[in-house]
Each structure stands twice: as C-alpha cells, then as structure tokens.
Amino acid sequence: MRRPAATGAPITRRSLLATGIGLAxxxxxxxxxxxxxxxxxxxxxRAGSARAGGELRIARPxxxxxxxxxxxxxxxxxxxxxxxxxxxxxxxRDGQVVPDLAAEWDVTEDAMRWTFRIRDDVSFHDGRPCxxxxxxxxxxxxxxxxxxxxxxxxxxPLMEPGGVTAADDxxxxxxxxTPNAELPSLFTGYNCYVVPDGSGDDIGVAGIGTGPFxxxxxxxxxxxxxxxxxxxxEGRPTLDSIAFFSIADQQARTNALLADQxxxxxxxxxxxxxARVVNASDNATIARVRxxxxxxxxxxxxxxxxxxxxxxxxxxxxYDPQRVLDVAAQGAGDLGHDNPVPPDNPLWVDHAxxxxxxxxxxxxxxxxxxxxxxxxYTSSYDPVFTPMTLAFKDSVADAGITVNVRNASADSYxxxxxxxxxxxxxxWYTGRPVDQLLNQIxxxxxxxxxxxxxxxxxxAILDDARREIDDDKRRTLYQDAQRYIVDHSGSITPMFxxxxxxxxxxxxNYYEHGFEFDYLNIGLADHRGERS
Amino acid sequence: xxxxxxxxxGAMVLTVVLASLLVFVALQALPGDxxxxxxxxxxxxxAVQVLRDQLGLDQxxxxxxxxWVGGAIQGDxxxxxxxxxxxxxxxxxxLRNTLLIAVLAIAGGLxxxxxxxxxxxxxxxxxxxxxxxxxxxxxxxVPEFVVATVLxxxxxxxxxxxxxxxxxxxxxxxxxxxPAIWLPALALSIALAAYVVRMMRASVIDVMAxxxxxxxxxxxxxxxxxxxxxxxxxxxxxxxNVIALNVAWLVGGVVVVETVFNYPGIGTLMIDAVYxxxxxxxxxxxVLSAVVYALCNLAADVAAMGxxxxxxxxxxSTA
Numbered sequence: 001m002r003r004p005a006a007t008g009a010p011i012t013r014r015s016l017l018a019t020g021i022g023l024a025x026x027x028x029x030x031x032x033x034x035x036x037x038x039x040x041x042x043x044x045x046r047a048g049s050a051r052a053g054g055e056l057r058i059a060r061p062x063x064x065x066x067x068x069x070x071x072x073x074x075x076x077x078x079x080x081x082x083x084x085x086x087x088x089x090x091x092x093r094d095g096q097v098v099p100d101l102a103a104e105w106d107v108t109e110d111a112m113r114w115t116f117r118i119r120d121d122v123s124f125h126d127g128r129p130c131x132x133x134x135x136x137x138x139x140x141x142x143x144x145x146x147x148x149x150x151x152x153x154x155x156x157p158l159m160e161p162g163g164v165t166a167a168d169d170x171x172x173x174x175x176x177x178t179p180n181a182e183l184p185s186l187f188t189g190y191n192c193y194v195v196p197d198g199s200g201d202d203i204g205v206a207g208i209g210t211g212p213f214x215x216x217x218x219x220x221x222x223x224x225x226x227x228x229x230x231x232x233x234e235g236r237p238t239l240d241s242i243a244f245f246s247i248a249d250q251q252a253r254t255n256a257l258l259a260d261q262x263x264x265x266x267x268x269x270x271x272x273x274x275a276r277v278v279n280a281s282d283n284a285t286i287a288r289v290r291x292x293x294x295x296x297x298x299x300x301x302x303x304x305x306x307x308x309x310x311x312x313x314x315x316x317x318x319y320d321p322q323r324v325l326d327v328a329a330q331g332a333g334d335l336g337h338d339n340p341v342p343p344d345n346p347l348w349v350d351h352a353x354x355x356x357x358x359x360x361x362x363x364x365x366x367x368x369x370x371x372x373x374x375x376x377y378t379s380s381y382d383p384v385f386t387p388m389t390l391a392f393k394d395s396v397a398d399a400g401i402t403v404n405v406r407n408a409s410a411d412s413y414x415x416x417x418x419x420x421x422x423x424x425x426x427x428w429y430t431g432r433p434v435d436q437l438l439n440q441i442x443x444x445x446x447x448x449x450x451x452x453x454x455x456x457x458x459x460a461i462l463d464d465a466r467r468e469i470d471d472d473k474r475r476t477l478y479q480d481a482q483r484y485i486v487d488h489s490g491s492i493t494p495m496f497x498x499x500x501x502x503x504x505x506x507x508x509n510y511y512e513h514g515f516e517f518d519y520l521n522i523g524l525a526d527h528r529g530e531r532s
Numbered sequence: 533x534x535x536x537x538x539x540x541x542g543a544m545v546l547t548v549v550l551a552s553l554l555v556f557v558a559l560q561a562l563p564g565d566x567x568x569x570x571x572x573x574x575x576x577x578x579a580v581q582v583l584r585d586q587l588g589l590d591q592x593x594x595x596x597x598x599x600w601v602g603g604a605i606q607g608d609x610x611x612x613x614x615x616x617x618x619x620x621x622x623x624x625x626x627l628r629n630t631l632l633i634a635v636l637a638i639a640g641g642l643x644x645x646x647x648x649x650x651x652x653x654x655x656x657x658x659x660x661x662x663x664x665x666x667x668x669x670x671x672x673x674v675p676e677f678v679v680a681t682v683l684x685x686x687x688x689x690x691x692x693x694x695x696x697x698x699x700x701x702x703x704x705x706x707x708x709x710x711p712a713i714w715l716p717a718l719a720l721s722i723a724l725a726a727y728v729v730r731m732m733r734a735s736v737i738d739v740m741a742x743x744x745x746x747x748x749x750x751x752x753x754x755x756x757x758x759x760x761x762x763x764x765x766x767x768x769x770x771x772x773n774v775i776a777l778n779v780a781w782l783v784g785g786v787v788v789v790e791t792v793f794n795y796p797g798i799g800t801l802m803i804d805a806v807y808x809x810x811x812x813x814x815x816x817x818x819v820l821s822a823v824v825y826a827l828c829n830l831a832a833d834v835a836a837m838g839x840x841x842x843x844x845x846x847x848x849s850t851a
Contacts, residue, residue: 064570065614065804074574148579220615221804222701245699248804251681252697252794259688259696281689411807414573415564447576 041279045287045503045510050523053240056507059253059262062221062246068204069218071193072141072149078190079244079266080218082517083226085193085209088116088135089184091433091516095346097185101130101194101210111179111469116172122233124196125214132166137197139164151191153447154436179467181474185433190515212237212520221246238523254502257284263504269293270500271383272330278502285505289512291334291342292499294430295388298450299490303422310367312490316353318360318399319392321494328388329497336493338486340437347434349479351486360399373402377417377424381410384497385425392494419450430496431514438462438481442489451490458484533837537830544826551822552815556597559811565589566613566809587613600812610812619816622801625702627820630797632709633717634782641721642728642775649732650759656737664729671726676785680719680792687715702796716793720785724778731774735767765839776832780825
C-alpha cells in the first residue's frame with residue numbers, strides 16, 4: 001500500500017492479497033480469463049454534459065500515515081494537490097508546456113535568466129492575492145535541502161535560492177547558475193504547486209492554494225473533502241465537492257466501486273481480470289490513461305555482467321517487446337523500444353533496435369558470456385510485473401540466456417531490490433517532462449538513476465540541449481539523447497501500458513494524463529439525483 | 533483455585549514480556565526502517581536523513597525499545613512513529629472497533645455452532661449430520677478472505693444490503709460503524725463456527741453413548757432434558773479449549789477480514805504498523821494480543837473447572 005512519485009507511482013501502499021482475491025472475484029462472477037481482453041474494455045471515459053453540482057467520491061491509496069497536503073513533500077497526498085493548488089506551468093493534452101499561474105515567460109539568449117509574468121487575477125482561498133512573492137517562496141522551499149523535496153534534486157543543480165527573486169508583484173525573475181532552456185517544463189512537476197508566502201509551517205494541514213477546490217477537511221490516511229472554489233479564476237468547477245476516502249487494499253477499493261460506495265479509483269491500475277469484472281457490472285466501467293504506466297527492466301550497470309555495454313545491447317536484442325506487451329498488458333499500450341519517452345510525447349523519436357536473438361547470442365559469445373544465466377526479480381507490488389518477467393524470460397531464451405525468476409516481498413521491493421539487484425521488473429508513472437525525465441533517471445549520479453548508468457557523452461548531450469534556446473535544435477538534441485539511451489544505456493523499456501482506471505458509469509469528462517488531472521470539468525451525469 | 537489463577541497470571545506476565553521481545557527482534561530482522569518504508573522510491577539518502585531526524589530515529593533501536601518498555605510499565609505506550617499520534621488512544625479506538633465485530637462474531641458463532649454441533653451429534657450419520665458436517669468442512673477449508681469476498685459479492689454488490697467497505701476513519705461513532713459490522717462479523721463467525729461444530733459433534737456423540745446418559749434415559753427422562761441437563765455440560769467441556777483457541781485465533785483472523793472490508797480495527801492498524809516498521813504501535817498490539825491469548829486460555833481452564841467438580845477438587849487438594 002503506501003505510494004513515490006517524482007520518482008514513480010505516487011503510491012507506496014501495497015496491495016494485500018489482491019491477486020488471490022481478484023482471481024476469486026473473477027471466478028465467482030463467471031468471468032473467463034483467457035485471451036486478449038482489451039477489445040472488450042472501453043478506450044476512454046465518457047464525455048458529455050454533466051449536471052452542475054454533485055459530489056464525486058474518490059477512493060485513494062493513502063501515501064502513508066504521515067501524509068500531508070504540503071505539495072513539496074515526498075509524503076504529499078497526491079490526489080488533493082491538483083484540486084487545491086496551481087503550478088506556474090502545466091502540460092496540455094498535446095504534451096506542450098502551457099501557462100497556469102504564469103501567463104507568459106521569456107528567457108535571455110544565453111538561457112541563464114528567466115522572467116515569468118504572474119497572472120494578476122488570482123487569489124488564494126483565504127482571499128490574499130497570489131503574487132510573484134508566493135512563487136519565489138514556493139521555489140525557494142523546493143530548493144531547501146532540509147525539506148528534501150523530490151524536486152530538490154531536479155532544481156537545486158540549476159539555481160541558488162538567492163537567484164530566485166520578485167522584481168515586482170507580477171514578475172518572477174530566476175537567475176540560473178547553469179543554462180537551461182527547458183525551465184518552464186520543470187515547474188510542471190506535482191511538487192511544484194504554488195503555496196502562499198510564509199505558509200510552510202502549516203500548509204501540510206491548511207491546504208490553502210489557488211485551485212478550483214478549497215479544503216473542507218483532511219485526515220492523514222483517512223477521509224477528507226474539498227468544496228468548489230466559487231471565485232476560481234478559470235471559472236467555477238462543475239462539481240460542488242469531492243470526497244476522498246483512503247482504502248489501502250486494492251481489492252477493497254474495487255469492491256467499494258462495485259458496491260457504488262465510491263465513483264473513481266485513483267492511482268489504481270486494475271489487473272485485467274478485475275477490470276473485466278468492473279466493466280461487466282451495472283454501475284461501474286473502465287477508462288484508460290493512455291501510456292500511463294512506463295514499465296522498465298533496469299540492468300544495473302555497476303554489476304557484472306551488465307558493466308559490459310555489449311551484454312546490455314545483447315539483452316535488448318534478445319527479448320521480444322511485442323510478446324511482453326501482449327502477455328503482460330494484453331496488448332493495451334504501446335511498444336517502448338527501450339526509449340523512456342512515450343510515443344505520444346511531442347519530443348519522441350522513432351528509433352529502435354530490431355530484435356535479433358542470433359546477433360545477441362554472437363555478442364554474448366564475443367563478450368565471454370555464452371549461455372548467460374541471470375536472476376531477475378519481480379513482486380506482487382504491481383500486477384504486471386510477474387507476467388512481464390515471465391514473457392521476458394521466455395523470449396530471451398531464444399538467445400541462450402537463462403533467467404531465474406525471483407519473487408520478492410512487495411513491502412520492501414523498493415528498499416531492498418530496486419537499485420540493488422542487477423535485473424528486475426519495475427515501473428514509473430509517465431508524465432515527467434522530457435528534460436526532467438532524462439536528467440533525473442539517466443544522468444550520471446542522479447538519486448533516481450535506477451541503472452546507475454554514468455556516461456559523459458550522454459550527459460554532454462543533455463547539457464547541450466539545456467543550453468539551446470532554439471526549440472527545433474533543442475528537440476533534435478533531446479532526440480539524440482533518446483537514441484543514445486536506446487543504443488547504450490542499461491534501461492530496457494518493453495512497453496508503455498495503459499492504466500486501467502475503474503470509475504462509475506455516472507462520471508463524465510474524466511481526464512487524466514501523466515500527472516495532469518482535470519478537476520475543473522469532471523462531473524456527474526445528468527440523470528443521477530442528489531445524494532443526501 | 534485462587535492460587536491456580538494467580539500462578540497462571542504470573543505466567544501471563546512472562547508471556548507478554550516474551551511476546552514484546554519477539555516482536556522487537558522480528559521487526560529488527562525486517563529490512564528497512566520507518567523512513568525508508570514511508571518514503572518508498574523517494575528514499576534518497578538526503579530524504580531519509582531528513583525524515584530520520586524528524587522522527588528521532590538516530591538512537592539505536594534497542595534503546596528506543598527499552599525506553600518504550602519503561603513508558604509502557606507506567607501506562608504510556610508512546611507515540612506512533614508514522615502518524616505522530618499517541619499509541620494508547622489510537623489503539624483504544626481501533627480496539628473498540630475490533631471488539632464490535634469480534635464480540636458479535638464470537639457470540640453469533642458460538643451460539644450457532646453449539647446448536648449445530650448438538651444437532652449433528654444427535655442425528656449422527658443421518659442427513660442433518662451430513663449437511664452440517666459437510667458445511668463445516670467447507671467453512672474450515674475456505675480461507676476467510678474468500679468467505680469475506682463472497683459475502684461482499686452477495687450482500688453488497690448483487691443485493692446491496694450492506695456496505696462493501698468502511699469509508700469512515702477509526703474515530704467514527706459506533707452508530708456510523710453499525711451498518712458495516714455485520715459482514716466482517718459474519719465472515720469471522722463462519723470460520724470460527726466451523727471448528728467448534730466439529731468438536732461439539734464429536735463430544736456429543738461420545739457423551740450420548742456414555743453410561744450415565746443411558747442410565748438417565750432408562751430412568752425415563754425426556755430427550756430434551758437428557759441433552760440439556762446431562763449431556764451438554766459434559767460435551768462442552770472438551771470443546772472449551774477449542775473455543776478458547778479460536779477466540780484467540782480471531783486476533784489473527786481480523787487482520788485479513790478487516791483488510792478486505794477496510795475496517796478501521798486492530799488488524800488494519802497492525803498491517804500498517806508492520807508496513808511502516810512502526811515499533812511503538814506494533815509493540816502495543818503484540819502486548820494486547822498476548823494478553824487476549826493468555827486470558828482466553830485461562831478463561832477456558834477456569835470454565836472447565838466450573839463445569840467439572842473433579843477438576844475443582846483436584847486444584848484444591850494440591851493447594
């Protein structure tokens with residue numbers, strides 16, 4: 001159960017017993033489990049006219065008993081953030097960085113000095129106007145090593161707290177320590193929600209932001225409620241209120257949906273059997289977050305045999321990504337081709353290694369690893385890990401590679417296996433802006449670099465991209481970086497799988513992509529009566 | 533008998549101390565600590581250090597344990613490392629919630645199983661016996677989380693009578709929890725009853741074949757009177773320990789059942805505490821479970837004495 005985000009899924013709670021119960025539920029409702037099933041599942045959520053008002057009930061896995069409404073914290077209660085706060089920038093449905101609280105921005109030729117113009121019509125829930133001073137305060141907090149925000153490692157190398165200033169109430173100025181032409185995208189992270197100047201001590205319980213909803217109540221790992229902000233600067237949200245309920249166990253969350261006790265399961269990727277049970281019920285259905293789950297198989301480049309780039313390449317040539325996608329995600333998703341950037345991102349480049357088990361075998365022989373045998377770890381942490389591991393194991397056998405599957409405990413998977421064992425199944429939520437993704441997970445020395453890969457040539461490409469203010473040239477550099485990752489890194493990305501989200505048939509205009517959730521337009525269908 | 537009880541209470545103190553020590557050692561053997569568990573993938577060395585400083589984890593674990601023991605003796609169970617709440621009040625709330633379903637499960641389960649056990653015993657090898665014995669075998673074999681899931685499918689999804697999960701927090705009023713206690717209690721009582729039915733059946737068969745029951749019959753007493761006044765007290769005797777063990781088993785059973793129903797009781801508190809490596813909370817639960825376990829067994833022995841004069845006399849003579 002309790003849930004990690006700048007970094008991965010904003011979830012750390014385990015799903016106790018989920019697999020067993022899921023199967024039981026499937027069997028009992030007479031649901032067949034054979035064959036690719038996604039054709040039966042809806043592609044996207046119902047759109048259309050919602051009635052004004054109503055309360056949406058969301059079931060969520062609690063981050064931990066220590067969770068907080070402080071967006072900068074690694075213990076933040078993720079679902080509340082988008083409802084309560086705004087960021088300077090956000091990512092639109094086409095994957096472009098667009099204004100949120102910052103109406104416009106500008107950068108100098110050397111990509112060293114950024115000026116953000118803050119909107120002048122925005123107020124916090126307590127009535128105070130939102131100004132550049134609040135933005136300065138927010139960013140300086142993110143840089144504070146004592147707060148240890150997940151975004152600290154992303155922003156701190158770029159700027160000093162003293163370089164972040166307000167020229168006047170409307171103008172935020174950031175003098176960088178090192179050039180960066182992608183800075184606005186880095187403020188789309190979900191730790192970067194703007195909080196009021198000086199609010200650090202109580203923001204974790206007060207939750208005062210500028211967002212479409214204001215806080216009514218909040219209990220860590222318990223229930224909470226937000227109500228519509230009538231004065232919201234983008235217009236009043238469709239709903240009157242949202243109730244949040246903490247349910248640690250995934251099967252219990254699903255049962256709550258089936259019994260019509262909640263309307264939406266957040267941060268929950270349903271396994272296929274459960275998804276079909278949900279879809280077959282009268283009151284619930286399935287929506288997909290396209291490419292929402294970025295599945296990876298990191299090869300730890302500091303451990304034999306993956307210290308050898310030829311071995312890494314051989315493993316990438318040996319496995320069959322189509323088979324992994326078909327078996328583990330029932331075809332619901334896109335092939336990854338070992339590129340960490342999802343194919344629906346505007347910066348994505350089409351570059352893939354053609355599967356070739358014979359060449360893989362030859363590479364291994366030349367490297368002295370003929371008949372390579374490796375351990376690969378999986379866990380019940382996510383329902384896709386084990387089928388992904390088995391499909392991987394089967395397909396690399398064609399190149400003479402033997403994989404011994406090891407099942408590890410879900411509750412310590414990310415403290416004992418991840419970044420410790422040479423080969424494992426894992427995932428992240430997609431949604432990081434490309435610059436952050438490449439720097440946070442692939443740059444040498446980053447705390448989230450899960451393959452411990454350090455390559456000066458690659459890091460130099462990232463530096464060049466950050467220095468380049470011409471959009472087209474910068475795009476080319478980020479694409480070079482993607483090619484370099486495919487060809488040289490220790491990271492295997494077999495697929496981006498759609499997240500299968502369970503929701504009530506009454507919910508309309510549900511939209512979620514990456515770390516963006518449309519709280520403004522989500523609503524309940526016309527026909528449903530008022531709930532007392 | 534007083535001495536017997538006093539001696540047993542002394543042994544109970546030892547049991548509780550051992551249980552607390554074992555939980556401490558077991559928790560140390562688990563990988564990770566509160567900071568790494570709560571942070572998960574965000575457990576960068578810097579973040580872990582900051583959180584450890586906040587939570588006061590810089591002291592060695594054995595020292596924190598001794599401090600906890602010192603406080604617990606004076607009735608102060610410390611504060612939860614994860615939530616920062618006082619363990620005593622948190623435990624009290626969750627215990628109240630668990631007692632709601634446990635008492636219901638025990639009362640319902642026992643009443644049910646004693647009646648069914650007697651019926652099965654009296655109708656030995658005829659159809660009521662086959663039916664009851666078969667059903668109890670199924671109840672024993674099917675894990676309680678499956679029973680719980682079936683109950684949810686039947687009574688929450690198919691016929692929506694009861695809520696499938698509890699959406700309230702631990703501090704909800706009894707009135708708020710009331711609609712939600714029936715399915716968890718039923719799931720627990722099915723598992724509990726299954727064992728007791730079989731034990732009860734076997735001892736009813738034994739007792740009904742005994743000479744004094746034969747004698748009572750020959751003297752013309754009615755079947756109802758024979759069963760209630762003569763057979764039942766003696767048949768319950770061997771069943772008492774099974775009942776005690778099953779009540780103690782509830783402590784573990786509630787973990788699974790409460791998880792399925794998201795019920796804010798001791799079980800979910802324990803799961804979270806194990807997951808978070810929350811030592812003070814887990815210690816308090818261990819002590820509580822050990823006390824419940826020991827008291828159940830003691831109660832069974834005392835009740836056995838009450839029902840059997842020979843045991844009572846034996847206890848006195850050794851004193």
